[in-house]
Amino acid sequence: MIVVIEDSGATGLEADRGLVTRKSTAERVAGVLRNRIAEGFFLPGGRLSEQDIGNALGVSRNTLREAFRLLTHERLLAHELNRGVFVRIPSVEDVVDIYRVRKIIECAAVRGVRAKPASFARIKEKVEIGDEAARTGNWKDLGTANVWFHQELAALSGSERVNELVGRLTAELRLVFHIMAEPRRFHERYLPRNHEILDRIEAGDGPGAEQLLMKYLEDAEEQLVGAYADRAEAARAAVAAAE
Amino acid sequence: MIVVIEDSGATGLEADRGLVTRKSTAERVAGVLRNRIAEGFFLPGGRLSEQDIGNALGVSRNTLREAFRLLTHERLLAHELNRGVFVRIPSVEDVVDIYRVRKIIECAAVRGVRAKPASFARIKEKVEIGDEAARTGNWKDLGTANVWFHQELAALSGSERVNELVGRLTAELRLVFHIMAEPRRFHERYLPRNHEILDRIEAGDGPGAEQLLMKYLEDAEEQLVGAYADRAEAARAAVAAAE
């Protein structure tokens, strides 16, 4: 007798696909570097030496260069011919453009919600994580919780491509925050507004939530752009001096 | 006396930066392959052998693999570990998702137009190119003109990232059209609606244009999805038989 394991979906096996799907070393190296950049180990403007990192990670230059390619496409690294790869320094124009896209994407996603008390649990969860982080004074977690909150908002659109896009945008935003150098107060300020937006969503009031979110994004952008110009120049100078 | 060439921006020198910035061979190779895929030389589902293409183009395997990475990130190629790279076969879910994003992006861009008779010339130009192509029976040009038209619509948002995103989406759509195998009638059908949308835009009626565009995209998606299911399976079978 032959027993066929059916792909019924009820088994939840698909969730483990990520464990089965082996990744190439280049992708794993890219993952390591991505984390390092996100956590600020590699600072914006810094150069990533092929030799040093290749030796440190124990991979060949060719493989490492493949990893660099991946991250360059995610706008985390900037590749300059014959000069090497650098952690990107987002310009003010980048910040403005990032928020332009966020307004389009996130607002559209939120606008579409209807009074279905279905799966807003994930959003609520992220809001609560943010609250908890603020309560315990864990500013680092607060920042990431906020990012997750917005990713969940975008996920309301139910589009794989939108999720990927937002993921890249937020990764890029992390670079901006590293330049800002004081993200503590920045994120904390928007905590209560997360609740307001969540309330509207749970009430099925899409347009209302959109209105709040739009104002939210406009304020954040304005604050960011304002605090940015000085810092960016300072960071550039610091890097130039260090190198 | 010392004369300093200032970076005043009025010189327009930055515009020529693209001419100075040389491209790596990997990028040039990627460009060649991208064109080949777009024009249907490499059909969806086909495998791209490292050895063959490397020899044909006179580049090493390492360089070629870098090019493959680039195109994989653009969703034109699919990379399967230890099996090689294949021209992607977009699934029906991909088509639906692509149109989901297009609705969000293009509609948002169009919605924002105001009664500024400023720079709609570029859009009008693309519409006329489409008309001309239809008149002379040049179906291939008609398709690309239509793509350009929508790219111009998206460009109304004024966002570099949006432009890049739609560029990738339309490249992916070209793969879908190659599976469809009869794009002639498909594009022709929507020509008059281009004019309607353009009229609303020129009148500064953003919401009106958005409404038309939304219906346009919904119809196109429906037609595409309908004609797709059969074709996709047939193409898959054909490829399996040929290999």
Place this chain on the structure above:
DNA sequence: CGGTAGGGATTGTTGAACAATTCCACAAGA
């Protein structure tokens, strides 16, 4: 007929090698 064990082909990854380019310091000249 189904399972399995080879063997050939292709990809994954490495290391070395050389060319091309950039960077830096230092000297020469106005």
Place this chain on the structure above:
DNA sequence: TCTTGTGGAATTGTTCAACAATCCCTACCG
């Protein structure tokens, strides 16, 4: 003093050859 060459060292760009890992196909065997 400032600019302008000019070396050499360091780094990247690219190729090549080699080997391991994996996949695919076929032939064999129960």
